[in-house]
Amino acid sequence: MDFPASMSMEEAFALAEAEAKLNAALQESKARFEQAVLPNRLNEDWRFGRPHKYATALAELLQSDTHTQGEANVQHGGDAAVRLTAEDEDLRQTELLMPTIGSDALLGLHLERFGSGYALYIEENTAEPIHIHYSTAGLYTPSTFIMVAPGVKAEVVEHHEGLGEDAGMFVTRNIQVAEGAELKISLSSNNMARYMCITNIQNMGGAVKHLTRHEGHAWAREETVAETYTEGSDTRLFSANSLSGDNILDQHTRQIHHVGGATSDLLYKNVLDDKSTAIFAGNIYVAPGAHRTDAYQSNRNMLLSEKATVNSLPGLEILADKVRCSHGSASAPMDEEQLFYLLSRGIPQYEAQKLVARGFMDDVLARFNGEA
């Protein structure tokens, strides 16, 4: 290791120690890929996700050498946006270290195809939202890296689009928000035969609002791990999805509080019609010593059909004192009194149902937009 001449002995030691730590972490991470097995029902994180049908097929596609690529575009990115290449070693390491929720083996396969997507190094307030757009008609595996510098206010809109019957996408997203920074980011994805998205949010004392909307996927899995590293961090996770037909949406979240004095909040809502299925497994983890943590989690589902299914598994793991944490889950048909109220004003049944269902979800969007 070379050190600049101006560096003091202490600084050199600190740097060497940091590098050693990183190397150890990378080794450990490589080991986890070697040990990882593909998703199966015995894995608690894949219990309801029909892994034999969807995850196995995704793994086979990832391993096959017919690498159909997709398109990646950025709008209003300016100097902040950098197209990713396979040579981007720092970012490859970031992906290598990212946590999954039971999908290490799949992440390992994603890493083998590393090198497409965009990185955003946002060092100035965004005048208008930066748009990232990924699209594919085959199987596309881009990565998104977003770093927001201290004190900077940024807005990002991400869209993942399927362009054909057999379109599939597996996206990894790493989002780092520095102290005093504010990031509002929405992700919408639609119309794919298979869609998977693993997101890691690292909040170092900023404010993050993160929204996901998945629509029209035969199978979609979202893993979102939001980590809090600095006191005063505020992370808000939202999701609003409308499922129909045989759609399966499998969402897994972790709100990890490594330090105390920070806030995280989650609101995930689904409207389910026909024979659709929603799975939500969320966990709030408060590390030992992360006192004075405020963390909430709520999953709400509206069922429009008797054949729709919901599996909702909220969870808490608290290893600190003086914390305020709560979680809740509710799945129910549309409220009959609300529907009657709309009908009694002459709004026809179909329109009334649509309004109530949309209202149920608009509530999430209003909160994301700071209107409620």
Add this chain to the structure above:
Amino acid sequence: MSLIIKNLCARVKDGADILNGIDLEIPTGEVHAIMGPNGSGKSTLSKVLCGHPDYEVTGGSVTMDGQDLLAMSVDERSRAGLFLAFQYPVEVPGVSNANFMRAAMQARLPKGEDVDAVAFYKQLRGHMKELGMDTKFTARAVNEGFSGGEKKRNDILQMMMLQPSYAILDETDSGLDVDALRIVSEGVNAMRAPFRSFIVITHYKRLLDYIRPDVVHVLSKGKIVKTGGFELVDHIEAHGFDFLKNTEA
């Protein structure tokens, strides 16, 4: 033209009988008050007329301007000219008041025609002003987080927008303070017209002092047991419903 209720019997679905043969005729242009002790069936009558799914009609008939009301769906009844101001207006999260009202107005237009947005908002704001409502309520979710009084005003606002032929006010005075009671009553009185009727359900004289009824009915155990003029209101205010015991005897 009138609302004619003949021998109407209804019960809670799979439960107890509540209406036991109601006979009422509300000619167009009149205001009828319905009073009665708790549990006499006043709110049930209003809900049955609107077609609430919790109730089952077990006998009798209701015609509104010659149309068979009971054969219509809930939304058809409203579009045919019936309106209910709820005792407890319902909160509908995420649906803005403006969108809600617009959908109700849209439903009354022929296919292919759209609500004129400018005229709609002008009308909405005008009525809100009459009712002393802040225009910020247009963007807020229907009744969500509204106080009891605000919810009642919001229902009256809907009535003003929809201009029904037959309006039922179910204990609209409950939860209103003196000023709100006056404002809401003035709103109702402004809508009194030869082509519109009101059924005012209340426990108290104070509302009827503002909205002066033409006819007063007393409901007891699911039946109309007495019909008269305003002197009946005065009698109930002074002596309560004790006289019903003699009626039944």
